[in-house]
Amino acid sequence: MTLHNETSLASRAAGALPAHGSTLLQARDVFKNYGPIKVLKNVNLDLAQGERHVVIGPNGAGKSTLFKVLSGELPPTSGTITLRNEDVSTQKGYRRVRKGVGRSFQVARVFLEMTALDNVAVSIEAREANCGRNGGFLALSTPRAIIDEALGLLSDLGLYAVKDTQGAVLAHGDRKRLELAMSLALKPKILMLDEPTAGMSPTDRAAAVNLIDRIVRDNQLSLLLTEHDMGVVFQLGTRLSVLHYGEVVVSGEPDVVRADPLVREIYLGRKSGHA
Amino acid sequence: MSITTVRPLSFFLSLAALLVVALLLPHFANRGIIFLAGIVAINIVFGIAFNFAFAKAGVLSFGHAMFFAVGAYATGYMTINQDWMPFLLILLVAVSAGALLAIVTALLALRRAGGVSFAVITLALGALIHVIITKTTVLGRNDGLAGIARPPLDLGVVSIPLGVGDNYYYFLIVTCALAVLLMWGLWSNRFGRSLQAVKSDPARADFLGIDVDAKRLQAFTISGTMAALSGALFAPWAQIVSPEVALWTQSTMPVLFALLGGSAFFLGPAVGAILFGFLDYGTRTMVGVSDLLVGGLLLAVVLAVPGGILGMLSTLWNRFGGRRNNGATPVATSEVHQ
DSSP states (O other): OGGGOHHHHHHHHHHTOOOGGGEEEEEEEEEEEETTEEEEEEEEEEEETTOEEEEEOOTTSSHHHHHHHHHTSSOOSEEEEEETTEEOTTOOHHHHHTTTEEEOOSSOOOOTTSBHHHHHHHHHHHHHHHTTOOTTSSOSSOOHHHHHHHHHHHHHTTOGGGTTSBGGGSOHHHHHHHHHHHHHHTOOSEEEEESTTTTOOHHHHHHHHHHHHHHHHHTTOEEEEEOSOHHHHHHHOSEEEEEETTEEEEEEOHHHHHHOHHHHHHHHOTTOOOO | OOSSSOOOHHHHHHHHHHHHHHHHGGGTSOHHHHHHHHHHHHHHHHHHHHHIIIIIHOOOOSOTHHHHHHHHHHHHHHHHHOTTSOHHHHHHHHHHHHHHHHHHHIIIIITTOOHHHHHHHHHHHHHHHHHHHHHOGGGTGGGOEEOOOOOOEEOSSOEEOTTSTTHHHHHHHHHHHHHHHHHHHHHHSHHHHHHHHHHHOHHHHHTTTOOHHHHHHHHHHHHHHHHHHHHHHHHHHHSEEOGGGGSHHHHHHHHHHHHHHOTTSTTHHHHHHHHHHHHHHHTTTOTTTHHHHHHHHHHHHHHHOTTHHHHHHHHHHHHTTSOOOSSSSOGGGTOOOO
């Protein structure tokens, strides 16, 4: 089958990798098995400084597993993950976060019983502790500077009005934005978003894309995201990688990937004439 | 209610009120009530210690009696056999033994199992400690240690004979108050908030850069250490330590205190321990039915008021003219008692 011609896939996927020197996050020859099931097969992927790299693929392609392996939620079965040229393959998520990774989950995870303000303030406190700044340990209340920073983030993401609302009762879109605020509170270099617009209405999706676009630009972040919605993909991505049956089959600039016959075949079937 | 803004007034008022009542008690109460008050104070520390790991970090233990027993037996043994040791050093060694046991338990089990699995492991370890105690000759085997003295408290410039009058009682009350104050500080500050994040959503906490395993270990160690302190204070107070203090029934006590008073509140176990003390005292003459009565009452309270006494009061306060909660769910799950 054309799709599984390994030589051609490897050359397609690897041919467009960026120069090594600018790479922040790198996956090399990554395999991930769940028991006998091979979910990721020889995945190679790079995220360069300032890049917006989107991983796309049909359901079951392995996007979420790749995301988990890259972020440290799951260890790879084999292969290497490097973060700023440091091998972090065996490091857990919290250690990668301390090296500048912020991530969101497909289903937004916030602290449900805490208010929106507390969620962000606790995130900033965690960042301060991660940086070894333990001033205020004896203080009971969160320092005013941290509260002000948290309020600033909430305002920036349009959440000020719900600052005193518990995470459990926030609307879906607000919870997604709150999770984004918590990630930004860590001042990451790399922002990893797992289907950030999943479950949103078209209006909310458009607003979310604009928000992500602005935040990434303003904070000079490198972005790695998985996404289903092609509108979002082409609006946000400066580089796309197509995952299919656990393999990166195409990687390159959006126009190149869009025009690739293999991608058309994956998304529309072999007989289709246009994507 | 915000957890980042701590208003300590109501906590300090509650603690001060308890302290005043406890310190004045010897002036108008008989020996039996004073002894019971000492036990309640010890139980308050024991209950809050258990709840620190359970409610704040989500680490459930069914074997906290082992820490209590280690503290009690270590103090009893050293007081009887190592009478050259200053009492504060004895307490320090006993508490350190509890801390060490907590660290070993956490390292053995906490990284491998969570939730109920971990609780069952602690139950098994507690049973093992009980068996070891009953087989150890220097610990008195099934008879335990009797005749434990209350040694003098040597503070360098002054030595207080704790065996005289109510001196040990006052020492006990002040030490318990300091222990409660210390745990409240840890519960309320940034460390406490990070524990709450770990309990609330470990995966999210992990991706805030919080080492979830380390936080759970720290919470469990603090909890075990304080439980050992309560045991260490118990030995000279009761002047006898028997293997029952290591039995699983002893491990159920702090669970009951927390559920009765309200585990979501820092002072919940204290309220539970005080109420339990009243129940214990009120049913002391009902031989044969007292356990049944106490058990039935506890069951009724836990079933009728799942959030405990303070949870119920908090709900009533929110419903009738108190502060409004912006969320649809009760705030009690996260509230720091202030």
